Amino acid sequence: MSSTLDLIRKRISANKFDRNRPLSQAEIRELVEFATQAPSSFNIQHARFVAVTRAADKERLKAVAYGQQKVADAAVTFVVLGDLRGHEKLPGILARSVQAGILDAKTADSWVGMANGMYANAELARDEAIRSASLAAMTLMVAAEAKGLVSGPMIGFDPEGVKRELGISDRYVPVMLLPVGHPAPGNWPRKPRLPVDEVLAFDRGREF
Numbered sequence: 001m002s003s004t005l006d007l008i009r010k011r012i013s014a015n016k017f018d019r020n021r022p023l024s025q026a027e028i029r030e031l032v033e034f035a036t037q038a039p040s041s042f043n044i045q046h047a048r049f050v051a052v053t054r055a056a057d058k059e060r061l062k063a064v065a066y067g068q069q070k071v072a073d074a075a076v077t078f079v080v081l082g083d084l085r086g087h088e089k090l091p092g093i094l095a096r097s098v099q100a101g102i103l104d105a106k107t108a109d110s111w112v113g114m115a116n117g118m119y120a121n122a123e124l125a126r127d128e129a130i131r132s133a134s135l136a137a138m139t140l141m142v143a144a145e146a147k148g149l150v151s152g153p154m155i156g157f158d159p160e161g162v163k164r165e166l167g168i169s170d171r172y173v174p175v176m177l178l179p180v181g182h183p184a185p186g187n188w189p190r191k192p193r194l195p196v197d198e199v200l201a202f203d204r205g206r207e208f
């Protein structure tokens with residue numbers, strides 16, 4: 001079994017997926033269950049997932065994703081959404097932590113007040129939805145890798161078209177498409193990265 005560090009180094013964005021190896025609903029649910037373990041501000045958990053598995057639906061999605069074939073070839077293409085009004089669910093979410101004895105009720109109330117204040121700013125609410133859903137998507141990608149699957153995060157799609165085709169309301173911002181499945185031959189090898197010295201500064205910012 002590969003270690004997490006090996007998986008991080010091994011992961012690539014796949015273009016080629018095996019069209020003949022579907023994933024069961026149980027396997028898809030497991031991937032999403034791992035994704036829900038990702039952190040989010042106040043534990044709001046803004047990420048939502050629409051798992052597109054039917055051939056006809058994947059073709060419709062491909063049409064609003066600039067014809068990118070992997071959307072149709074992957075066993076499942078997730079539409080990863082961010083809830084723009086995620087903070088409205090915070091009282092119920094924090095009540096679970098209070099119930100579990102992790103948080104006291106007073107702290108929970110103060111977090112709700114803080115979150116309501118912060119996310120009255122629609123721009124910040126959107127930033128947070130995208131941030132949290134992105135972390136959940138990355139967590140899903142690592143889980144997929146650990147299961148011997150590959151993934152391919154995508155921003156190349158028309159968000160309004162995706163919402164229209166799949167009946168997604170304006171409450172949600174489409175954060176990325178994420179095809180996941182078994183690999184087919186022909187994927188790129190891992191691409192070189194910037195050296196650490198070009199991306200890291202200690203203690204103060206600098207012009208990188």
Ligand SMILES: Cc1cc2nc3c(=O)[nH]c(=O)nc-3n(C[C@H](O)[C@H](O)[C@H](O)COP(=O)(O)O)c2cc1C
Pocket residue numbers: 011012013014068152153154155156157176190191
């Ligand atoms: C937010 C995001 C959006 C991306 N959108 C696309 C896309 O629409 N189509 C595509 O082929 N690759 C897309 N990629 C994949 C990147 O090209 C890829 O991650 C990058 O080249 C590094 O390669 P690697 O992931 O294999 O290491 C996207 C990646 C990210 C993180």
